[in-house]
Amino acid sequence: MKPIKFLSFIFLILISSNSFSQQKYFEPKPVTEADLKLKVCDFDSSAQAMYLFDVANIHIDFDESVSLGFKIVFDRKYRIKIFKKESSDLANGSFLIHNGDKEKLLKIKAFTYNLDNNGKIEKTEINKQSIFYENISDDLTKVKYTLPKVLEGSVLEVSYSIVSYDLTSLKSWIFNDNIPVKYSEVVYDIPEYFTFKPMTTNFPTNSIKSNWLSNQSASFVSKERELIGGVTGTSFNFSNFSFIVKSELYAVNNIKGFTKELYTLPRNDLNIKISQELVYIRLPWYTLDRANKSWFSLSTALWDSEKFGKKLTSSPMLKKELLSLKSNFEDSIQFLTFLIETVQKKAKWNNEYSLSIDKDLRQVLTGEQAYSAEVNGLLYQLVKEAGYTVYPGLVSTFGREKPNLFNSSLRGFDHMICLVVSGNELLTLDACSPFSKPGFLPKLDYNGEVLALVPSNPVLVQNNPTKSKEIIILNYALEADETIKGDVNAFYMNAEAETRMKFDKTNPNHQLKSNDIPAVTSEFSFEVSPAKASVSEKYKFSWAGIDKIGEEMRFKPFLFYAQESNPFLPTERYTPIFLSNPFSETIKVIFNFPSNYEIVSVPKSSSVVLDELAKFKLVVSSDETSIQLMSELNFNEYYFEVADYASIKKLMDEMIRKHADEIVLRKKK
Amino acid sequence: MKRIKYYSILFVFQFLGLFPLYSKSNSSGPDLVILKSETTFKIASSSKAELEEKYLLLVKNAEGLEKSESEFYYDNLIKIQSLTIVIKDIKGEIQKKIHLSDFGDFSAIAGNGMYTEDRVKLYDFTQFSFPFFMEVSIERKYNGFLHLPSFYPIYTYGISAYQVDYKIEYPKDYNLTWKQFGTGIKSTIDTVSSTHVLQFHVDSMHQLVKEDYAPDFSELVPHIVFNLPYFRYDKSEGDLSSWTNYGNWLSALLNTLNSELSDETKKELIAIKELQISKKEKAEMVYKWFQNKTRYISVQIGIGGYKPSAPKLVDAFGYGDCKALVYYYISLLKFIDIEAYYCVIKSSYESETVPVLEHPNFTYFNHVIAALPVENDTLFIECTNQKIPFGFVPSSWIGKPYLLVSNNQSYLSKVPHITYGENASKSYRNYKVSKDYKMLANEQNLYSGIQMRSKIWELIEPKEQLQKTMSLYQSSKNRNLENYEVELDKKYKFIQVKEAVSCVIKPKSDGRIILNVFEDKWMSGFNWDTTRLCTGVFRNSYIISDTIIFEFDTLIKDVILPESLNHSNKLYNYEVKLSFRDNKICVYRRIAINKVNLSLPEMKALVKENSEMLKYESSKIAFRF
Known part of the structure; x- marks a missing residue:
């Protein structure tokens, strides 16, 4: 009888030697009188508080008591200087830890430093009652703390350590915050058995990067239990091994606090950040390979996944029916529109994004609540059965981490759409959209490239938002009672139509640009064309806002659609301008007046052009009894560097100036 | 059958003009309709009770969902025993059955709160298409504290009610009193063996639309205010038969707190005490020192909703909620022989309905301030703001009732209409x-x-x-x-x-x-x-x-x-x-x-x-x- 090995080995780390590398980590000096007397941040004088430093060391350590012999320890320490009492809320902090066996809080320490009446440094430690553990879900606990004796001038110091037993994930580090940061640093100490890919975002030119190697050794015991002839025995093997630890340091100095600005990128895109993504673990006793070595390996893993590829390649559902239906449609666009509409009618999206397809697609077809990948998984299946070449496309929705061509990773991706081959192009389809137009994606779908899961050759394809359109036609006349009556015909397409869908569909007034709102004298017609991703609105109005100065009558011809305020007010800009999508806005005015009136003055035509980027144009013409104006605002791009800000501000100023120009009439004598 | 039932109910409402079926805005109909509501409060003792609620709502839009109060709060003293919600579409077809385990469980912390033991059960109802029916069945158990909230058949603007029943069963020897404000609520009382059964019934109540310069909501809607004379909160017993008794209970809670101040604080206070200035000027100097030293943070643990942290802790750590900061400030003044009082106040921009003052209610007051008697006058002092001038009375206090808490001498009064000159x-x-x-x-x-x-x-x-x-x-x-x-x-x-x-x-x-x-x-x-x-x-x-x-x-x-x-x-x-x-x-x-x-x-x-x-x-x- 052969011995049966039923427990292969348990290892015990006995010794780990000290590294021989020289110390390169940031070493905080004790709080000094100068720290406490500091009155202002030297690189941001308006700051009410600042981080003197915020440093972390994330190290993967031996631990004999854990299953794979390694654990990850996150040590963070920061000091905040309070310049103004108003910022004392910074004395309240929090962080999250995973519950159960995933993570543990090893220690938390916090102190407030003040100068006492004798000019001596007084150090007050946080008490246990000021640390709270709030269960925010089954999986997460929020550790909250509030520091004592916070005064103007105080220095707050907090340090905590968290141990994690999930070796597949290293914490990311964000170097900036709402207040200025004098120095921010993170050091990752990674043993040679682990390979992570670092991904940095927005790293400034003055950032510091360095790395060094150190050597560590350890002993472990492997224990084997064997059943020989009905008797269980245990044998021990002692092994010594040494390994190299690579330390990577990333640091940034003097970072200004965030400034809230309009039309800017989401916070995630503005952060100075480093993330680490696991590629593989190759311990002598355990290996784990992540599929993220290349886009190809990631794609292959997804196609092989039970909760993605396997579901997308399940047996056909409606192939015959779809193929016979197809001939009823004039072209592919119409048929694809029909397929999107079918999925939108049948499937119920639960408004949650996910890459996971848990449900059988037949269940989605019967109207069960489904995640985005399940809804578009159904669409993929139907499009494929209808005979089209279609690929799943992975999307990172707005606000999440953008895909990075040079870092094959699923990080950020949270949504799946369909990409249909149409000639030389890929046509995007998304049944989670409010519309059914092929090629139209909702605003949230635009956040960097789409990963096209072409089995043989997965690629990141450009995904730029389509231009939106807004056309408003104001046709009105001067009445005998010297009020204005007329009608509005407005047409919105793509993202602008999507925005309109969120508005009140019974009343136009809330969406007008001016406060000088009209009386709506008819039904408000609000029509949606899902296949064109458009919305059209119609209503009649009367308006009594004409100014009568002496014999003259004056009013702004764009009435309540006049642009009155510039969204770019501040003279300085710190972040790029982000407009979601390129757009054009056309307002056409046709004004008729009785022949017993004459024109005193009308606005003059004008034009401002910023190369190919943006344009504002006003064209005016008039005759004996009518005046026509056309205002065109065109933004051909949706992202502008800070350097373009002044020109864009000027363009908008000109538009506001021209929209404020009045038509002046008087009665003929 | 079910479908017929729902359609018929809708027809009746249409006929009654309670709401147009697909109204979009408040002006054309309510956002939420209470089709049927049954509440039963079974009171066993001054600290134990069971509350059973069953109601059927028609949620017409997002505002209606917000008004449906589908956030279910609980704490250490009030537990949710069971909770089931059935969502049906407008045709009466079941969309989803939601059980207690399907709800997310969150801390009920709000505003500047640091920590509270209060929790809330939440579910994302926005996934359902409006309009939809919401059939709610919930059972709560009170153990350690019993508070009877006022009964409002409709509790905010934009809600219509069709059939609302509210029942309270309580021991015969229990001296529960109640008072109705407004008309339209039918009441009956029966006695079954050793239990009184108090029942209220409302048939069809129209929505109210919020308008500027209108009387307050509580003046427009009939409602019932209850009074439970004796209560128990955690391990503390109190008497709510009068505001004075309630004040005395609070006073007893305050007396248990450690008011010892640090040597450093004492030194600062002695320096102020020795100045040759008026009592008011000294109180103002202490106030400025106090503002510089403290900050507002809310931590609610156990009886913490009513009992402040001890002055000794505020002195050591420099933070607290309104209760703790007020009592600390009072303790500072006490050290220099200036008498000031702990006052609970109804801070609100709404006008005051005087009758409530005659009917003590546990949750009536919502803020704590200090009252400082000076030269035939009383200064009212806010302690949660580091910048507000000493003795400055915000408009939300003017004319509002406050309860001055003092050992066996607590009394109810109103903040006078301080004008500081003409308006x-x-x-x-x-x-x-x-x-x-x-x-x-x-x-x-x-x-x-x-x-x-x-x-x-x-x-x-x-x-x-x-x-x-x-x-x-x-x-x-x-x-x-x-x-x-x-x-x-x-x-x-x-x-x-x-x-x-x-x-x-x-x-x-x-x-x-x-x-x-x-x-x-x-x-x-x-x-x-x-x-x-x-x-x-x-x-x-x-x-x-x-x-x-x-x-x-x-x-x-x-x-x-x-x-x-x-x-x-x-x-x-x-x-x-x-x-x-x-x-x-x-x-x-x-x-x-x-x-x-x-x-x-x-x-x-x-x-x-x-x-x-x-x-x-x-x-x-x-x-x-």
Whole structure:
């Protein structure tokens, strides 16, 4: 009888030697009188508080008591200087830890430093009652703390350590915050058995990067239990091994606090950040390979996944029916529109994004609540059965981490759409959209490239938002009672139509640009064309806002659609301008007046052009009894560097100036 | 069968006119309809009870969902035993059955809260298409504390109710009392063996639409207020048969706290005590020291909703909630032999319904302040703000009831209508216009009485932040802010705001300059429409006046001014005078609003007058150099 090995080995780390590398980590000096007397941040004088430093060391350590012999320890320490009492809320902090066996809080320490009446440094430690553990879900606990004796001038110091037993994930580090940061640093100490890919975002030119190697050794015991002839025995093997630890340091100095600005990128895109993504673990006793070595390996893993590829390649559902239906449609666009509409009618999206397809697609077809990948998984299946070449496309929705061509990773991706081959192009389809137009994606779908899961050759394809359109036609006349009556015909397409869908569909007034709102004298017609991703609105109005100065009558011809305020007010800009999508806005005015009136003055035509980027144009013409104006605002791009800000501000100023120009009439004598 | 049932209910409501089926906005129907609601409160003792609620709602839109109160709170003393919600579409077909385990469980922390033991069960109902039915069945168990909330058949605006039943079963020897406000609630009381059964029933109640200058919600909706004479909170027993007894219970809680102060604090206080200044001045010095030392943080643990942290802890750590900070401040004053009192107050912008004061209720008060008796007067002191001036009374306290807590001498009173001078805002504006079309405007605004209170927050805001905000506001009007200063008069009689603004005026193509006479349209505040449903309640009289002088460095011509105006009615006297003399244009405008109640016809009659006045306020002045 052969011995049966039923427990292969348990290892015990006995010794780990000290590294021989020289110390390169940031070493905080004790709080000094100068720290406490500091009155202002030297690189941001308006700051009410600042981080003197915020440093972390994330190290993967031996631990004999854990299953794979390694654990990850996150040590963070920061000091905040309070310049103004108003910022004392910074004395309240929090962080999250995973519950159960995933993570543990090893220690938390916090102190407030003040100068006492004798000019001596007084150090007050946080008490246990000021640390709270709030269960925010089954999986997460929020550790909250509030520091004592916070005064103007105080220095707050907090340090905590968290141990994690999930070796597949290293914490990311964000170097900036709402207040200025004098120095921010993170050091990752990674043993040679682990390979992570670092991904940095927005790293400034003055950032510091360095790395060094150190050597560590350890002993472990492997224990084997064997059943020989009905008797269980245990044998021990002692092994010594040494390994190299690579330390990577990333640091940034003097970072200004965030400034809230309009039309800017989401916070995630503005952060100075480093993330680490696991590629593989190759311990002598355990290996784990992540599929993220290349886009190809990631794609292959997804196609092989039970909760993605396997579901997308399940047996056909409606192939015959779809193929016979197809001939009823004039072209592919119409048929694809029909397929999107079918999925939108049948499937119920639960408004949650996910890459996971848990449900059988037949269940989605019967109207069960489904995640985005399940809804578009159904669409993929139907499009494929209808005979089209279609690929799943992975999307990172707005606000999440953008895909990075040079870092094959699923990080950020949270949504799946369909990409249909149409000639030389890929046509995007998304049944989670409010519309059914092929090629139209909702605003949230635009956040960097789409990963096209072409089995043989997965690629990141450009995904730029389509231009939106807004056309408003104001046709009105001067009445005998010297009020204005007329009608509005407005047409919105793509993202602008999507925005309109969120508005009140019974009343136009809330969406007008001016406060000088009209009386709506008819039904408000609000029509949606899902296949064109458009919305059209119609209503009649009367308006009594004409100014009568002496014999003259004056009013702004764009009435309540006049642009009155510039969204770019501040003279300085710190972040790029982000407009979601390129757009054009056309307002056409046709004004008729009785022949017993004459024109005193009308606005003059004008034009401002910023190369190919943006344009504002006003064209005016008039005759004996009518005046026509056309205002065109065109933004051909949706992202502008800070350097373009002044020109864009000027363009908008000109538009506001021209929209404020009045038509002046008087009665003929 | 089910479908028929739902359709028939809807038909009945349509017939009754309770709501149009697919109404989109509040003006055309309620956001939420309570089709049927049954609540049973089974009281076993002063600290134990079971609450069973079953109700069927028609949720018509997102506002209706918000009003459905589908957030289920609990804490250590009130547990949710069971909770089931069935969602049905408008045809009555079941969309989802949601059980207690399907709900997310979250901390109920709000605002500046650091920690609370209160929790809330939440579920994302926004996934269902409106309108939908929500059938709720929930059982709660009270153990350790029993509070009977007031019974409102409809509890906010935009809700209609069809059939609402509320039942309380309680031991015969238990002296529960109740009082009805308004009419429309039928009540019965039965006795079954050793238990009283108190029942309330409401048939069809229309929604209320929120309107400006209307009586408060509680004055418009019939409701029942309960009083449980004895209560138990955690391990502490109390008596709520009178506000005095309740105050005494609070006082007993305070007496258990450790008020020992640190040596360092004592030293600071002794230094103040030894100064040869008045008691009020000493209290103010202590207040400033206290403001610098402390900050507001809310931590609610156990009985912490009623019992503050000990002064010793606030002294050591420098933070606390309103209760803890007030009691700490009182302890500081006590150390220098100044007597001050812990007061619970109803801080609210709504008017006060006096009868509630005769009917003690556990959750009536919502804030704690200090009361400091000085020279035949009482100062009321806010302790949660580091910038608010000493003894400054915010408008949310004026006329509001407070309970002064004192050992066996607690009493109920009201914060007097402190006026600090007349309720007025007066502006003096000097606009200097030069021939190159530059204009420099210097303004001085004085706010007194109630008008002053809207400006107090500018006083509290950090100066840099305020400058930034005002500067941005002015640049939105194409103006440059040159200066902005806010100052409180030492006797709190007024707040003075000085502002200097410059801009370039754009002449029209014919060289004419046209300016708005009135930048602020006062009448826009009285802009209700003819569909108004409620009478008008104008709680304060006040005066606003504006004097504007345009000065020019060059002679102007072709001056056109609107006519002067003097218009009076029951609500206001509105007067405008304009003149052009010595190359200056002078504009004087004044409105005196009366404290008055207006009937619905009077409110409707005012609509036309108000719109005429609003039109007048759009008048322009014109001139040329």
